[in-house]
Amino acid sequence: DNQQHTNILIFSFFHLNTKKIETNRSEQFVRYRFLKTLIKQPEISSYLSLRKNMPYKDPIKGLERRMMSMSDDDADLDSTLLLDCLRNDSEEIYHVRINNITLEKAILLAIFDTLKTTKTMRHLSLAGIHFKDEEGLLFNEAMKENTTIETLNLESNELTNICIEPLCEILETHPAIREFKCSHQKHGLGSRGEEAMARALNKNERLLKISYPFKVPSARSVADRCQIRNGEILRQKRTKGEDFYNYKEEIKQRDAHVQPWIKVQTVDKNEQMKSDLADQRGRMKSVGSVSQMRAESKLRARENAKPTMDNELASKLSAARKSRGRSIKAS
Numbered sequence: 001d002n003q004q005h006t007n008i009l010i011f012s013f014f015h016l017n018t019k020k021i022e023t024n025r026s027e028q029f030v031r032y033r034f035l036k037t038l039i040k041q042p043e044i045s046s047y048l049s050l051r052k053n054m055p056y057k058d059p060i061k062g063l064e065r066r067m068m069s070m071s072d073d074d075a076d077l078d079s080t081l082l083l084d085c086l087r088n089d090s091e092e093i094y095h096v097r098i099n100n101i102t103l104e105k106a107i108l109l110a111i112f113d114t115l116k117t118t119k120t121m122r123h124l125s126l127a128g129i130h131f132k133d134e135e136g137l138l139f140n141e142a143m144k145e146n147t148t149i150e151t152l153n154l155e156s157n158e159l160t161n162i163c164i165e166p167l168c169e170i171l172e173t174h175p176a177i178r179e180f181k182c183s184h185q186k187h188g189l190g191s192r193g194e195e196a197m198a199r200a201l202n203k204n205e206r207l208l209k210i211s212y213p214f215k216v217p218s219a220r221s222v223a224d225r226c227q228i229r230n231g232e233i234l235r236q237k238r239t240k241g242e243d244f245y246n247y248k249e250e251i252k253q254r255d256a257h258v259q260p261w262i263k264v265q266t267v268d269k270n271e272q273m274k275s276d277l278a279d280q281r282g283r284m285k286s287v288g289s290v291s292q293m294r295a296e297s298k299l300r301a302r303e304n305a306k307p308t309m310d311n312e313l314a315s316k317l318s319a320a321r322k323s324r325g326r327s328i329k330a331s
Contacts, residue, residue, distance in 0.1 A: 077101050082261035086114040093121045095257040100128040100156075108135055115142040115149070122176075123254045125153035136163030143170050151179040151254065155211070158186040161193045168196035172203040178245060181211035194219035201226035205233055208247060 077098065085092045087110075096111065103126075114121065131139075136159050143149070164182060171177050180200075182189075189212075197210050198219040208230050214220035237244035 076263045077103075077107075078261040078263055079104070079107055082107065083110055085261065086110050089114065089118050089120050091120060092258075092260055093118070095123040095125075095254050095259075096121060097123075097125040097257075097259055097262075098129065099125060103129050105135075109138070112138055112142040115139075116145040118146070118148055120148070122148055123151045123257075124149055125151075126157070127153050127181075128156040131157035131159060133158075133160055133162045136167070139163070140166050140170060143167065143174070147175050149174070150176050150250065151181075152177065153181040155181050156184045160185070160187050161189055161196075164189055164193045165196045168193075168200040171200040171207060174204065175206070177204065177207055178247060178250075179209045179211070180207065183212045188215075191216045191219065194223075198222040198226070201230070205230050206245075208234065208245075 082098075084090075093114070111124075111126075115124075131154060140163065159182065171180060180197075182197075194212070194214050194216045195218075197212060198214075199222075201207050201210055201223050209227060210223060214223055234244055234247070
């Protein structure tokens with residue numbers, strides 16, 4: 001009984017110590033002080049050791065949108081060169097990576113038109129370009145005629161199921177697709193979008209990876225099994241000596257591909273900001289110590305608080321006080 005009573009006191013002590021006091025502050029403070037006198041340090045240590053063994057999980061943070069990298073933020077787009085490469089279907093568009101840049105609609109339409117007939121473009125990344133469903137539906141029409149895209153990245157945009165579901169249906173029969181990324185959308189895709197992605201993985205054995213944080217258990221289970229199955233099919237082809245898609249080597253070649261239409265700014269924004277701050281600091285007036293500033297402000301306040309009195313007002317005030325029988329002392 002004494003041990004149980006002590007445990008109750010300890011629990012109440014920690015409850016009051018950690019709880020935010022909103023009402024009856026004085027009453028809870030008195031209870032807290034009373035419990036603090038009853039509970040000794042060894043009992044608190046034993047209680048903390050018991051809490052360590054209790055099953056507890058840290059709170060899971062929600063999904064966060066991918067932050068812009070400095071390389072993308074400092075980049076500028078040469079629209080003329082990009083349009084020429086798209087029009088000529090040159091080797092430069094083997095990998096088109098335009099991330100975190102606001103694109104004009106004319107450039108998007110040029111990319112969509114090239115998708116329909118290209119024989120060169122294999123990798124396309126349009127992440128963080130404020131891609132919406134209006135443009136997404138036009139993109140789907142282009143993907144219906146495309147036969148070369150192997151990796152597709154549409155992360156950090158504003159697409160919804162209006163665009164993603166038809167796109168996943170297209171990927172079910174796409175002859176070349178290997179990887180699809182569509183995570184970190186502004187609006188969640190929900191169960192319909194996740195099930196559409198799981199169906200695409202199930203029906204298309206070429207699709208090796210879909211990058212999306214599945215929340216629906218059934219869709220996540222199907223997606224995991226299908227990705228393992230598709231990877232195993234690829235491994236068996238490699239073991240038998242058959243022609244297979246070398247995913248790792250292709251990704252290395254993709255990432256090493258130069259983007260000639262991306263012009264990196266020569267001036268680093270961090271260095272520019274440092275120089276601007278240094279110039280501003282040089283133009284600022286020197287400020288004294290805090291104690292000196294306080295003394296000066298108090299002196300100014302005292303001077304401003306003194307009433308201004310001229311001779312006429314002083315004579316009137318003196319006469320008024322004399323009439324009431326009080327003597328006036330000269331200040």
